[in-house]
Amino acid sequence: MSEEMQIVEVKPLSSIKYLIVGMPDTGLTGMIAVSHIIRSMNLPEIGHVESDILPPVMVIHQGNPKVPIRIFGDERLAALTSETPVNIAAIAPLSRSLVRWAISKKVDILFSVSGVATQNRLELETPQVFGISTSKRGLDMLKSAGVSMLEEGFMVGPHALILRECLTKGLTNIVLLAQSHYQYPDPGAAASAVNALNSLLGLKVDVGQLLEEAEEIRVKTRELMQRTARSLQRMSKTQEQELPAMYV
Amino acid sequence: MMGVLRVMVRKGRWLFDYFDEIEREIEEAFEELFYGRPMWDSSTGRLEPLTEVTETLDKIVVTMDLPLVRKENIHLTIEEDYLKLEAPLERTIRFERWGIIPRHCEFKSFYKIVELPAKVNPEEAKARFKNGVLSVELPKIVRGHKIPVE
Incomplete structure (x- = not known):
């Protein structure tokens, strides 16, 4: 366990088969998708992340104080999400600690769920999901699930460092990137990401309610989106929209 | 020259890391001042x-x-x-x-x-x-x- 970042297990599990991570970033896609999965599957809270380098924030739900970055789930499926954007100084320690914790829990595959900013998002009825994986097994799974590969591009932010850590430590990481708005909350993109996870993991999470509540979610997540957009700007997230140099 | 002054400080971090951190905190404070109002x-x-x-x-x-x-x-x-x-x-x-x-x-x-x-x-x-x-x-x-x- 990292000295800088501590994963506190309130309900310790000896092993976890799959871990899904969705934090506030592009279009809040990952956070909305993972929150919907947690709610739909009624996953219990099993832990949270503590650190002095995370923002000094606590959230209160139904009178109970909660840490913003929490983990829900059981031995088959755990899901991590955050109710506040992760500050730039905390990204690397969080990624290292999370991957180390996942390995200690014998996680088979770590799924990162996020959005990829798409210029013509308004023209897309159903956003497409693109995948990246650190292993051949992951790539085969993406292929079987009908998820297109992201062939060229940049990744910036927490999921980029989780990808790097998994690559270094030999843990299979599958990154799912749904076409989304950059700085508007995008429940439609989140629904596409949930459907991709349904195919990859054999889940049966219905996105009907998510799509029905989409407009209300967009109204109620405006401020989180605004704060997240500022955080993304600090980590040069717009680099993801640059054309990669093809000489290397 | 930037590379010459490399002062090791506590916890193995370079002094310049602290400067970066302070700069980041100042930027964040200014952002809160200008944009940190309710919507x-x-x-x-x-x-x-x-x-x-x-x-x-x-x-x-x-x-x-x-x-x-x-x-x-x-x-x-x-x-x-x-x-x-x-x-x-x-x-x-x-x-x-x-x-x-x-x-x-x-x-x-x-x-x-x-x-x-x-x-x-x-x-x-x-x-x-x-x-x-x-x-x-x-x-x-x-x-x-x-x-x-x-």
């Missing part, structure tokens, strides 16, 4: 929409995320240097038991005045509304005299 006003029941302003060579494009809004209810006023939006919500949004608000607060409309980064021609502005996102294209005013290049 709502419970006294008027208005919400501020998420807004993006982009400037190209010849125009300014303002987009706003306006969920729960109907196209026919959008009221836009455009002047040379600002854009004003008023749009009622299809239904009232209530926030229950939030913060120290004793009962609940209700919001009925979006409202925003956007200062434009350059002067525009309001008569040539074009607006489009799709899937709850408003996009307004505002051609810039270009005044001046043509001069020959020698």
Whole structure:
């Protein structure tokens, strides 16, 4: 366990088969998708992340104080999400600690769920999901699930460092990137990401309610989106929209 | 030279890391000062929409995320240097038991005045509304005299 970042297990599990991570970033896609999965599957809270380098924030739900970055789930499926954007100084320690914790829990595959900013998002009825994986097994799974590969591009932010850590430590990481708005909350993109996870993991999470509540979610997540957009700007997230140099 | 002064400090971190951290904290504090205000006003029941302003060579494009809004209810006023939006919500949004608000607060409309980064021609502005996102294209005013290049 990292000295800088501590994963506190309130309900310790000896092993976890799959871990899904969705934090506030592009279009809040990952956070909305993972929150919907947690709610739909009624996953219990099993832990949270503590650190002095995370923002000094606590959230209160139904009178109970909660840490913003929490983990829900059981031995088959755990899901991590955050109710506040992760500050730039905390990204690397969080990624290292999370991957180390996942390995200690014998996680088979770590799924990162996020959005990829798409210029013509308004023209897309159903956003497409693109995948990246650190292993051949992951790539085969993406292929079987009908998820297109992201062939060229940049990744910036927490999921980029989780990808790097998994690559270094030999843990299979599958990154799912749904076409989304950059700085508007995008429940439609989140629904596409949930459907991709349904195919990859054999889940049966219905996105009907998510799509029905989409407009209300967009109204109620405006401020989180605004704060997240500022955080993304600090980590040069717009680099993801640059054309990669093809000489290397 | 930057590379010469490398002073090792506590916990194995370089002094320059601390400078970067301080710079980042100052930036964040300024951001909070300028942008860290609520995006709502419970006294008027208005919400501020998420807004993006982009400037190209010849125009300014303002987009706003306006969920729960109907196209026919959008009221836009455009002047040379600002854009004003008023749009009622299809239904009232209530926030229950939030913060120290004793009962609940209700919001009925979006409202925003956007200062434009350059002067525009309001008569040539074009607006489009799709899937709850408003996009307004505002051609810039270009005044001046043509001069020959020698």
